[in-house]
Amino acid sequence: MRVLEIEHVTKKAGRRTLISDMSFEIMQGDVCGFVGPNGAGKTTLIRMITGLVRPGEGTIRIEGFDVQRDRMKALGRVGAIVESPIFFPYMSGRDNLLNLVKLHASIPKENRAARVDEVLATVGLDGRGRDKVKTYSLGMKQRLGIAQALLGNPKLIILDEPANGLDPMGIRELRNLILKLNQTYGITFFVSSHLLDELQRICNRFVIIKEGRLVWQGTQEAWLQMAGTSSLEDHFVEMMTT
Numbered sequence: 496m497r498v499l500e501i502e503h504v505t506k507k508a509g510r511r512t513l514i515s516d517m518s519f520e521i522m523q524g525d526v527c528g529f530v531g532p533n534g535a536g537k538t539t540l541i542r543m544i545t546g547l548v549r550p551g552e553g554t555i556r557i558e559g560f561d562v563q564r565d566r567m568k569a570l571g572r573v574g575a576i577v578e579s580p581i582f583f584p585y586m587s588g589r590d591n592l593l594n595l596v597k598l599h600a601s602i603p604k605e606n607r608a609a610r611v612d613e614v615l616a617t618v619g620l621d622g623r624g625r626d627k628v629k630t631y632s633l634g635m636k637q638r639l640g641i642a643q644a645l646l647g648n649p650k651l652i653i654l655d656e657p658a659n660g661l662d663p664m665g666i667r668e669l670r671n672l673i674l675k676l677n678q679t680y681g682i683t684f685f686v687s688s689h690l691l692d693e694l695q696r697i698c699n700r701f702v703i704i705k706e707g708r709l710v711w712q713g714t715q716e717a718w719l720q721m722a723g724t725s726s727l728e729d730h731f732v733e734m735m736t737t
């Protein structure tokens with residue numbers, strides 16, 4: 496099943512074209528790495544997928560629902576951390592989520608607390624849920640962000656440079672969490688990052704863009720084959736400079 500469809504999407508800002516006639520698809524169960532140099536348009540496309548910005552032309556569908564025309568149904572299937580998640584620092588992680596769970600109309604009032612405790616346990620924060628967010632490490636805040644994304648039971652989770660600023664332990668925890676959510680709950684992931692080695696550990700597919708255009712998309716296997724004896728990083732740099 497197609498979870499995300501990007502069809503001939505173009506976005507301009509004034510005379511500048513930020514995204515140009517871009518098309519690709521992601522299937523259910525994929526963990527797709529989204530890569531491109533600084534300024535390639537990754538965040539711009541992610542903002543369109545999450546409904547924060549309108550595409551100028553083209554269509555974006557999530558599980559078949561058009562993000563523009565069927566906004567509620569489309570966005571109800573996505574959990575995303577686009578900019579760093581923002582929580583009230585003087586409230587506990589649990590209280591922050593108890594506040595946010597109210598936004599999900601599909602969760603009855605009497606089930607809210609149970610749902611919050613469930614997602615806290617899923618991301619491994621059950622032991623720290625009642626501590627104030629200001630005492631959390633960056634890695635814990637990221638996991639709280641993923642807990643928030645999980646509240647609505649998403650089919651697709653979009654993460655924009657989630658490993659930014661994380662130490663090796665934090666990166667490892669994030670990696671294990673993504674793999675667990677993918678393998679245990681079948682959640683599809685679309686993850687932008689500059690850390691190709693890290694993406695190589697978790698992704699089965701890649702979408703590569705440059706200057707707002709799709710350069711390549713395919714399986715990790717196909718990319719490794721194309722790269723030959725080079726590392727993905729070396730091959731990526733080569734693709735970007737030729």
Ligand SMILES: Nc1ncnc2c1ncn2[C@@H]1O[C@H](COP(=O)(O)OP(=O)(O)OP(=O)(O)O)[C@@H](O)[C@H]1O
Nearest residue numbers: 508509511513531532533534535536537538539540
């Ligand atoms: N509203 C806007 N008006 C004009 N230019 C914009 C606007 N939004 C983004 N840009 C430009 O579009 C380009 C793409 O930016 P974007 O943030 O999507 O890139 P990115 O691939 O996410 O980069 P990075 O890897 O650095 O995060 C950049 O050159 C940016 O300055």
